[in-house]
Amino acid sequence: MTDHARLLNHRTFTELGARERARALLDRGSFRELVDPFERLISPWLPGQGIVTQADDGVVIAKGTLEGEPAVIAAIEGAFQGGSMGEVGGAKIAAALELAAEDNRKGIPTRACLLLETGGVRLQEANLGLAAIAEIQAAIVDLRRYQAVVGVIAGPVGCFGGMSIAAGLCSHLIVTREARLGLNGPQVIEQEAGIEEFDSRDRPFIWSLTGGEQRHATGLADAYVADDLEAVRNEVLRCMAGGPVEQTRSRRHAQYLARLATLGTPCPLLTAADVRDLYKENDQ
Amino acid sequence: MSRGHTWLHALANASEQPGFPASVRVVDGDLAGRRARFIAVVPDASNPFPRARNGEVGVLEGWTLARAVDEAIEADTTREKRALIAVVDVPSQAYGRREEALGIHQALAGAVDSYARARLAGHPVIGLLVGKAMSGAFLAHGYQAQRLVALEDAGVMVHAMGKAAAARITLRSVEELESLAASVPPMAYDLDNYASLGLLWEKLSVQQIESPTADDIARVRDCLAGAVADIDNDTSLGNRLGAANRQASSTVRQRLRAQWA
């Protein structure tokens, strides 16, 4: 393929909505949405707070196939309420993963891919969002025993809060240059730790610590791909083809504790380069 | 001593396991004739991470919880699985630059991973809420338990974010947030509203939560033993569903199942 043809063929992934992303990843013609927006299973909590709901509560669950194998994709719509996890959207993801695990116990090799575009818990549904995230996490750990569970953080919202922990549980995590991954949002950190430690308006600084490139370079993400539909899809397929991962990153406490022990007391404020050096030896 | 630390010792009545950092205390005791590992995150004024000195769950705590639970899983692979009691008194996750740089989300995922695997392996896991159970800290320490038990006290609260920060982020005043929370159960900060969501297995009152009496300790231990018995062979989080204030969570599951195949 010439460069020109490649350019013409390039299709952005990050600019697609959740539904289009799921459709684009699944085998052509296999996309089937479950609990679709016409069922109008909306948030029971937002209308009472004067907030307009979205008919799918910001989560698309699509069944279909990936290279002919049964698959489910849970895609979060980052444009609706910052991709926040409410009761309905959270339950959709948890239930999809639970059913996929159940399939595997019955001999149906259903695999799952999570398209993570979320600020974490939806504060208007606070404790029900948090509870749903705990169930999503439980279901990832369960399903991961049978199949690779692949997380994709494409951007532009990134993946934060309790869902960043869910990302950390996936068998494989794929990021792009537009991705950010972190537990706490920049404003909250600045507010708690002070602007000297964390300046939430210093974008280059924030990206240097939590951006997709850094997360990949420090081994906190497994694959770093271009914002290109084919590139994302190929990487998802490659990850799934490998089957379940035994020593997932979230099981490597011995390795991480050993690295943390070298930091001294008190631990100095770290730069992106410091972390790359520190975690270099974690690479397998 | 923090509440978590106090209750850890009150309930476990044995010496702490050596070799853990000062912010994560681990005691192997027993519960109704079964071995039990009690785990608490406690304040450590000289924590190497300055943002994790008040009992927050930070990178060190997350990975250490993972280790403490994983040790129990590995030691018990071929014998009766000990009960794991997460004594929960965690004001928040740690907020800081070091934390984000080092991937605190991954450390917390380590803790979640171990607790979830312990549950799946057949360990009865119980989250005992004696103080705050906030957000990511609770996800990492307690929320993967088959059963959640809370002591009734104004200082026991579960939430996704502290009031001040939640108000700022939702563009409301703290007063607006409070009045809203009073009419929206999942947003409330009090235990009764939390209990109405169906996530707690049991709520029990004690006489002196800060310095438990012998009777308090006996009642809580009885309750924990009851939870272990109730868990039986259940390795799921399924008993959290069914409350009227969490109806949509059940509806979603029913519909997805009906449309699944």
Add this chain to the structure above:
Amino acid sequence: METLTFQYPAGRPGRTRALVGCVGSGDLEVLLEPADEGQLTIQVITSVNGASHRWQQLFERMFNSQTPPALHIDIHDFGATPGVVRLRLEQGFEEVGHD
């Protein structure tokens, strides 16, 4: 937040249902579903209060120039401009395949 309803004469039923847009800042979600011949009903839930007249004008301008297909339309609006509303409705009509 405000809920508004509108009704207009329409032609034949739309052929299929469709969904366009999303409830993001300055955007709206439109769900279109075939309805009985001759009737177009619209329910608007909008974050912007007091704009009933603007919605009415916009719909009338669109449907005066061309008879819409018979549909029920749900709009979930998050502060979209009239231009964006019109664009989304046209996309929706395109997808339900009116003649």
